[in-house]
Amino acid sequence: MDLRIFTEPQQGATYDTLLTVAKATEDLGFDAFFRSDHYLRMGSVDGLPGPTDAWITLAGLARETRRIRLGTLMTAGTFRLPGVLAIQVAQVDQMSGGRVELGLGAGWFEEEHRAYGIPFPKEKFARLEEQLAIVTGLWATEAGKTFDFHGRYYDLTDSPALPKPAQRKVPVLVGGHGATRTPRLAARYADEFNIPFASIEDSERQFGRVRAAAEQAGRGADALTYSNALVVCVGRDDQEVARRAAAIGREVDELKSNGLAGSPAEVVDKIGRYAAIGSRRIYLQILDLDDLDHLELISTQVQSQLP
Numbered sequence: 001m002d003l004r005i006f007t008e009p010q011q012g013a014t015y016d017t018l019l020t021v022a023k024a025t026e027d028l029g030f031d032a033f034f035r036s037d038h039y040l041r042m043g044s045v046d047g048l049p050g051p052t053d054a055w056i057t058l059a060g061l062a063r064e065t066r067r068i069r070l071g072t073l074m075t076a077g078t079f080r081l082p083g084v085l086a087i088q089v090a091q092v093d094q095m096s097g098g099r100v101e102l103g104l105g106a107g108w109f110e111e112e113h114r115a116y117g118i119p120f121p122k123e124k125f126a127r128l129e130e131q132l133a134i135v136t137g138l139w140a141t142e143a144g145k146t147f148d149f150h151g152r153y154y155d156l157t158d159s160p161a162l163p164k165p166a167q168r169k170v171p172v173l174v175g176g177h178g179a180t181r182t183p184r185l186a187a188r189y190a191d192e193f194n195i196p197f198a199s200i201e202d203s204e205r206q207f208g209r210v211r212a213a214a215e216q217a218g219r220g221a222d223a224l225t226y227s228n229a230l231v232v233c234v235g236r237d238d239q240e241v242a243r244r245a246a247a248i249g250r251e252v253d254e255l256k257s258n259g260l261a262g263s264p265a266e267v268v269d270k271i272g273r274y275a276a277i278g279s280r281r282i283y284l285q286i287l288d289l290d291d292l293d294h295l296e297l298i299s300t301q302v303q304s305q306l307p
Contacts, residue, residue, distance in 0.1 A: 001275050001306045002031040005295070006073055006229055006283035010038035010112075012047050015057060017289050022061045024292050025068055028299035032069035033061065034103070034283055037076050040112035044249070055088045062096035070096055073194065073229055073283060074105030074175060077127060078118060082134040082154060090139065090165040098166035103173035103194065104132060125181055127153045132189040136172060139165060175229075177202070179209060186224065187213035194283070196229040197258065203228055204277040211278075227281035228274055231259035234267050234298055244294060248287040260284070264301035271306060 005025045009018055022033040037054040041047030058070045070092070075085065085104075093100040106124035107113075113120035121127060130151040141147040141161035149156040174186040175194035183206075186193045193210045195203050211221035233248070233255045235241035241262055245252045255261035260270055260282075271282060288294065 001271060001279075002281040003298070003303050003306070004032040004034055004069070004281060004283045005030050006034045006036075006285045007289060008036045008038070008285065008287060009052050009057070009289075010036060010041050010047060011043075011045050011287065012041065012049070013052065013289050014049060015052055015060060018052070018057055019061065019064060020292070021286070021289050021295070022065055022068065022070075024295050026065050028295055029303065030068065030295075030299065031281075032071065032101070033065070034071045034073050034101075037072050037074065037079065038109060038112060039079075039118075040109065040115050042109075055092060058100065059092045059095055062092050062099070065096075065099075067099075069099050069101055071101035071171075071173070072103045073196070074103040074173065076107035076109075077104060077131045078107030078113060078120060078124065082131040083138065083156060083159065085131070086135045086138040087163065089135070089170060090163045093165035093167055093170055094163065096166070100165070100167070101171040101173060101192075102135070103175065104128070104135070105175065123153070129185060130154050132172070132174070132185065136189055137161075139170060173227075177206065179206075183209040183213035184217075186210050187217040187219060190224055192225040192227055192281070194227045194229060197231070197285075198228065199258075200273050200277055203274065203279065207278050225280050226278045227283065228279050229283040229285060231255060231261075232267070232284040232286065232298065233259065233261040234264055234294065234302060236263070236297065236301075244288065244291065247291070264297070264305070267298075267302050268305045271302070 025033045039051040054072050089102050106128040110120050130153050134149050138161040147159040147161040171191040173192045174190035176182045195206050207226050214221045233244045260267045
């Protein structure tokens, strides 16, 4: 089981804060540092000092880390043209020495689009399908050849399909709860399927749909990695768990029901139950980015107990 650190910087974080967390992620032996791709805070937090851009952040971290994987859960398809996104991700992959992964989603938070003048189209999912085809197609085009795509929403002619990523293939993540179209897209384009903030039962059901779609597409169910994203709140005792829950404005019982919360032993046990239904990677949503002791506790008393 891989444990990855997943941050939500739109809730309030500077680049320096994210760098500190990324370096702790690396030093403490976690597999990767991922971040959301949002431009507006959610809920009652002030979000100060304001949003940071996901791929600018990852470009900086690419030069200041050495081992950890870097990526997004999920890049919003509404924010970037697919050709431009392919260039950005390839460049950051080169800057990192081949450690980047691209989570790509349709985009959903209409308020942030209104706040920053970003178009919010009705046909987001159909656009996402074309975006996945274009980004993966550009990267897969042999050097010296050109790439063409003529879709409903995007049209590329005689693209040199450059630059290329450092990796032979940048891992692509697709995720979500959709019962039909999401599994189909994952089966066609994804190396990893991620389901965010889902129970064990819902995760097992959705993994089953994706596995069936992959079999139908002729890939084989085990061609994809299956993963979860879950909020985490661990403490050495009940008081520490309660303190950490209060710091992120959540209730302990709710966190235990909907995430990974409690003592290290409780969290190890619950991770084991996700592993039993096929999850091989968990993105730990860290909401208090100043609490580095939390990361150290997870590393020494949770991660160390996992197979």
